[in-house]
Amino acid sequence: MSYKLSDKYRNLKPSAVREILKATNEPGMIAFAGGSPAVEAFPCEEVRKLSAEILAEDPVSALVYGVSEGYEPLRQQVSQWLKRRENVGGDNDSVIITAGGTQVMDIATRILASEGDTIICEEPSFIGSLNCFRSHGCKLAGVPIDDDGMNIAALKKVVESNPGAKFIYTIPNFQNPGGTTLSLKKRREMYEIARENNLVIVEDNPYGNLRVEGSDVPSIKSMDTDGIVLYAGSFSKILAPGIRVAYAVVPKPMAGAFTIGKQVSDVHTGVLNQMIVSRWFDEYDVDEHIENIKKIYLRKRNLMCDALDKYCGERLKYVKPQGGLFIWARLTEKIDMLEYVGKLIERRVAVVPGTAFMTDDTAPCAYIRLNFSTPSDEDIVKGVKIMGEILNEYEDRK
Amino acid sequence: MSYKLSDKYRNLKPSAVREILKATNEPGMIAFAGGSPAVEAFPCEEVRKLSAEILAEDPVSALVYGVSEGYEPLRQQVSQWLKRRENVGGDNDSVIITAGGTQVMDIATRILASEGDTIICEEPSFIGSLNCFRSHGCKLAGVPIDDDGMNIAALKKVVESNPGAKFIYTIPNFQNPGGTTLSLKKRREMYEIARENNLVIVEDNPYGNLRVEGSDVPSIKSMDTDGIVLYAGSFSKILAPGIRVAYAVVPKPMAGAFTIGKQVSDVHTGVLNQMIVSRWFDEYDVDEHIENIKKIYLRKRNLMCDALDKYCGERLKYVKPQGGLFIWARLTEKIDMLEYVGKLIERRVAVVPGTAFMTDDTAPCAYIRLNFSTPSDEDIVKGVKIMGEILNEYEDRK
Numbered sequence: 001m002s003y004k005l006s007d008k009y010r011n012l013k014p015s016a017v018r019e020i021l022k023a024t025n026e027p028g029m030i031a032f033a034g035g036s037p038a039v040e041a042f043p044c045e046e047v048r049k050l051s052a053e054i055l056a057e058d059p060v061s062a063l064v065y066g067v068s069e070g071y072e073p074l075r076q077q078v079s080q081w082l083k084r085r086e087n088v089g090g091d092n093d094s095v096i097i098t099a100g101g102t103q104v105m106d107i108a109t110r111i112l113a114s115e116g117d118t119i120i121c122e123e124p125s126f127i128g129s130l131n132c133f134r135s136h137g138c139k140l141a142g143v144p145i146d147d148d149g150m151n152i153a154a155l156k157k158v159v160e161s162n163p164g165a166k167f168i169y170t171i172p173n174f175q176n177p178g179g180t181t182l183s184l185k186k187r188r189e190m191y192e193i194a195r196e197n198n199l200v201i202v203e204d205n206p207y208g209n210l211r212v213e214g215s216d217v218p219s220i221k222s223m224d225t226d227g228i229v230l231y232a233g234s235f236s237k238i239l240a241p242g243i244r245v246a247y248a249v250v251p252k253p254m255a256g257a258f259t260i261g262k263q264v265s266d267v268h269t270g271v272l273n274q275m276i277v278s279r280w281f282d283e284y285d286v287d288e289h290i291e292n293i294k295k296i297y298l299r300k301r302n303l304m305c306d307a308l309d310k311y312c313g314e315r316l317k318y319v320k321p322q323g324g325l326f327i328w329a330r331l332t333e334k335i336d337m338l339e340y341v342g343k344l345i346e347r348r349v350a351v352v353p354g355t356a357f358m359t360d361d362t363a364p365c366a367y368i369r370l371n372f373s374t375p376s377d378e379d380i381v382k383g384v385k386i387m388g389e390i391l392n393e394y395e396d397r398k
Numbered sequence: 399m400s401y402k403l404s405d406k407y408r409n410l411k412p413s414a415v416r417e418i419l420k421a422t423n424e425p426g427m428i429a430f431a432g433g434s435p436a437v438e439a440f441p442c443e444e445v446r447k448l449s450a451e452i453l454a455e456d457p458v459s460a461l462v463y464g465v466s467e468g469y470e471p472l473r474q475q476v477s478q479w480l481k482r483r484e485n486v487g488g489d490n491d492s493v494i495i496t497a498g499g500t501q502v503m504d505i506a507t508r509i510l511a512s513e514g515d516t517i518i519c520e521e522p523s524f525i526g527s528l529n530c531f532r533s534h535g536c537k538l539a540g541v542p543i544d545d546d547g548m549n550i551a552a553l554k555k556v557v558e559s560n561p562g563a564k565f566i567y568t569i570p571n572f573q574n575p576g577g578t579t580l581s582l583k584k585r586r587e588m589y590e591i592a593r594e595n596n597l598v599i600v601e602d603n604p605y606g607n608l609r610v611e612g613s614d615v616p617s618i619k620s621m622d623t624d625g626i627v628l629y630a631g632s633f634s635k636i637l638a639p640g641i642r643v644a645y646a647v648v649p650k651p652m653a654g655a656f657t658i659g660k661q662v663s664d665v666h667t668g669v670l671n672q673m674i675v676s677r678w679f680d681e682y683d684v685d686e687h688i689e690n691i692k693k694i695y696l697r698k699r700n701l702m703c704d705a706l707d708k709y710c711g712e713r714l715k716y717v718k719p720q721g722g723l724f725i726w727a728r729l730t731e732k733i734d735m736l737e738y739v740g741k742l743i744e745r746r747v748a749v750v751p752g753t754a755f756m757t758d759d760t761a762p763c764a765y766i767r768l769n770f771s772t773p774s775d776e777d778i779v780k781g782v783k784i785m786g787e788i789l790n791e792y793e794d795r796k
Binding site for chain 2: 003005006007008009012034035036039041042044045047048051052054055057059061062063064065066094098099100102103106110111112113115117130135137166167198199228240241242243254257260261263264265266267268269270271272273312321
């Protein structure tokens with residue numbers, strides 16, 4: 001090959017999670033490494049019915065080109081639903097449909113950042129988003145998280161030392177991988193810091209609807225009187241991820257650029273996919289569906305936490321997440337995390353090494369990320385038991 | 399708003415075609431401006447049946463996360479089909495599924511070019527691709543086209559005067575908007591020029607299956623012994639565009655970067671969408687379907703060409719395309735093209751001003767692009783008659 005890859009791609013590595021996801025497809029592997037919502041929560045029968053109706057009644061609409069902003073009825077439904085449910089969006093915002101939540105991060109980066117620019121993010125943070133930012137040639141400035149989300153004193157320092165930074169990327173609810181939720185006080189502080197420093201906030205909220213305990217915290221977007229918050233939500237976790245329908249709530253001054261970003265990315269999101277979600281709103285009670293699937297998530301979270309407490313105890317510390325899909329657990333004893341992950345894979349348990357979520361993925365890290373939504377109830381107990389057994393082996397060697 | 403858009407987005411304009419497409423949705427507008435395949439060619443009944451089968455038999459597979467490279471059975475089907483049908487792809491290539499053909503251009507640009515780099519393209523060329531390249535901060539170096547595609551002498555000069563250019567973008571079959579097909583001799587010459595100058599060729603072939611006259615010309619990818627051609631094809635024109643399934647044939651040394659580009663764009667293409675196309679290959683004869691829909695395209699092309707000859711005559715010159723969706727017509731008299739387009743819209747006929755397809759869209763241009771696949775047979779005749787009537791008005795004023 002005589003050509004060269006672009007500078008920004010030459011040194012990129014594929015997402016470790018997605019590479020590990022491939023391994024989790026191996027037969028017999030217990031999948032704590034995934035990020036898929038619980039398959040038993042998918043409304044399969046509803047999607048089958050809705051899809052059949054659309055393709056019987058209005059197949060041409062489902063198969064022709066759509067507009068880049070999204071299927072208009074769905075845009076309006078999402079807009080009204082978000083306003084009612086989360087007080088998000090208003091006359092100064094535009095709801096734009098995307099092909100999954102990652103595309104919101106991708107388009108936000110295109111329209112706000114250039115190669116070499118800095119993006120401020122939680123550390124740890126979602127590897128998919130970090131890799132997206134990296135793929136645009138952006139630098140990452142990580143801010144550590146406490147049990148109640150981003151450390152605000154550290155954020156101030158990072159903002160000061162990165163004067164040209166373009167935006168703050170945050171997952172305020174049941175952070176991936178941290179599991180933490182940003183407190184209301186910290187949301188207000190973060191908004192003020194952004195406002196004072198001409199920073200946009202990209203608020204990524206794929207898990208917010210999956211709260212199984214405690215009370216909802218108002219989103220940062222609901223405080224956005226200045227039009228500086230670009231909000232992302234998704235149907236991946238409440239309907240199904242394979243359908244690839246998500247949404248961005250974009251301040252109007254950015255909406256034109258965002259729409260161009262969507263046009264040049266993939267023209268528009270699949271129309272059948274959008275019509276399925278739109279009819280889902282028409283014919284079913286989406287809020288009721290969410291309440292129903294929360295029961296599954298509560299059960300699975302409790303199952304994994306109870307198993308962790310029983311089999312791993314103090315040797316694996318974590319903050320019990322009030323929702324979402326993940327537990328972020330720290331090895332408290334002097335165990336090499338990557339070696340431990342390797343031993344787990346040998347025993348057919350796949351977890352994600354915490355390094356994957358760091359801005360510098362070569363630095364030492366004692367964390368692993370566990371997902372409780374993908375594995376079956378049986379596998380949750382079985383896998384955590386194996387995790388404990390391997391910890392015991394370390395114990396025995398002492 | 400206190401933030402700034404990125405340099406590459408600050409001066410971008412939305413695609414004129416897509417803006418005009420919105421106008422074409424107005425009731426009563428005759429749509430010569432679109433680029434949609436003929437709706438009567440959509441296999442609606444088949445898609446309805448396939449979708450129902452998938453969601454009855456294997457809904458979970460259709461709704462969970464997929465892998466970034468694409469649904470494996472579909473990748474294999476496309477690979478075998480391309481090999482048999484076009485002698486495209488082989489052991490040194492990887493077939494990767496994308497959400498429409500534009501996404502191939504987007505990912506190719508990400509992995510091959512940086513901001514400020516130059517991309518060599520036909521002039522005129524597809525506005526969607528040009529805007530995609532522009533949105534990555536790339537400069538465009540246009541090469542004029544003859545009746546048999548890109549002018550090779552001009553290409554040589556452009557390559558010489560742009561030594562760091564990253565790739566040649568070409569639509570070899572029934573070019574959009576030019577309607578021209580690159581001759582075999584010129585394909586060989588273009589390949590040699592690329593090889594000698596360390597240039598990748600991005601061969602965009604969305605229309606190649608829609609040849610209604612003459613013989614197929616081997617694709618450039620079929621000559622690619624050096625692994626320098628990235629080939630794009632799509633199901634948008636042979637199945638339906640709203641389903642958003644296309645494919646790239648990527649030389650293996652680029653395939654890893656291309657997969658990352660896909661990951662960070664939208665993780666993967668909708669799985670239901672991919673499964674529909676995969677089952678379409680399983681249960682139907684795709685080649686036969688293509689032969690059948692060609693009859694529709696032949697009829698519509700002839701209808702428009704005959705009407706143009708009858709109502710506009712020598713005042714509107716064009717090369718009869720041997721396939722595809724478009725006629726590229728030049729106003730031969732001293733008529734202001736943009737004024738003419740404006741008068742057409744007043745009379746409810748939407749065409750695309752040729753300027754939209756130029757690297758410098760402010761330079762004078764006497765061309766318009768006409769699409770014959772979207773409008774009904776009746777509208778084709780009615781619209782071209784109006785085009786002639788307005789030309790007559792100019793005549794009368796002389």
